[in-house]
Amino acid sequence: NNHHEDFESCKYVGTLNINDNPLEYLKACTSVMTSVHNYINQSKQRCPIIFNSLGWIKGIGLEIIKELVMLTLPSHLVFLKSNQVSQNGQNDAKIFFDDLFTTPRVFSKSSQNDLESFVVLENTNLIELSSSSPSQFSFQPFDHRTLRFMFYLSHNPEYPLSFDPRPLSSVPPFVIPFNDVALCIPFEKIERSNYLLAFNASLVALLYNPNYHFDENSTPKNFPRFLRNECEAVGESQCLGYGFIRSIDHKNCLYHLITPLSSDKLSKVNIIARSNMDLQPSMLTPAVRDMNAPYIEHLAAEGLGAMQRR
Incomplete structure (x- = not known):
């Protein structure tokens, strides 16, 4: 998958922080890997698979990497060394590899004394590379998520290499009846009477x-639909894409949805799950641009008599 092609398989985890539900994240990774292997077997194509981790190599992040390593059984395990100053071993490949292979897996069902509880790899090359990223980062994860969503929502499916410059507030939305989809807020406790507000x-x-x-x-009739088991339904679902609920027509029971998905793909959607990511104002309004005005009318003062406008 790249930014200009549709993905073969995509799972929705439902949270920004994997620490909230690491097991669901691992289930999603397992499902995607199964789809990848099925695709390769069916297409009979030999191609490299690059699995990008979260870059989180301490605590629960290290435990997730252990499970992903055992899931993928990689031929190469690459540690990208950052240019930033090392903090608690976050930038030391030797410490990372030692922790990876010498401490038991927390999520393993085996006994802690059993060899199966440890990461064991054969014929895997351990590689350390220096990252080409600058030592000072101007963007935070929050900024990257916002940029990726803006990039995605501005994508024009009819012209893969072009983008829609309009703000989301001026893009015509799709109209979806309440009865066509079920609403879902996985891993959150919200009263169903408040779902439309959410x-x-x-x-x-x-x-x-x-x-x-x-x-x-x-x-009830003319009321939003819900699922019996939201977490289970989301975990078993394929994510076809993302969108933005621009507005909800309560009177006519309609959702107004903005998405770069085509009508054909959108017609397959039967569950809409709310994201934990908040919508940023920059996604809705046009970007501010510096321009030279041909003339300027300046209001010096307001009032009566000698107070004039120039």
Whole structure:
């Protein structure tokens, strides 16, 4: 997958912080890896698979990397050394590899004294490379997420190499009836009576699950639909893309959705899951540009008599 092509498989985890639910993240990674292997076997193409970790090599992050290493069994394990000053071993490849292989896996079901509880690799090359990134970073993870969403939502599916320069507030939305999709807020405790408030003007994941079930007991006519088991439904779903709920028409029971997905793909969506990421004002309004004005009318003062406008 790259920025200009559709992904073969995508899972929605439902949280910005993997620490909240690491097991769901690992389940999603397992599902994606299964899809990748199936795709390679069906296409009969030999191609490299690059698995990019979270870059988090301490605490729960290290435990997640252990599970991913055992899941992927890589031929090469690359440690990118940052130019920043090392803090608590975060920038030391030797410490990282020692921690990776000499401490038992927390998520392993085996006994802590069992060899299966440790990361064991054969014929894997351990490589350390210096990162080409600058020593001082001007962007935080929050900024990167915002930029990636702005990039994604401005993508024009009809012209893969072009982008829509308009702000989201001026893009015509798709109209989706309440009865066509189920709303879902995974891993969050929110009363269903407040779901429409939570979804209005929010970023959402567009999911497809052929085996999902509506919660018919709590779904009156002309009312938003819900799922019986939200976490289970999301975990089993394929993420087709992302979008933005511009507004909700309560009277006509319609969602107004902005997304770069085509109509064909959007017609497959049967679950809309709310993101934990907040919508940024910069996504809605035009960018500010410096321009030279041909003339300027300046209001010197207001009032009566000699007070004039020039």
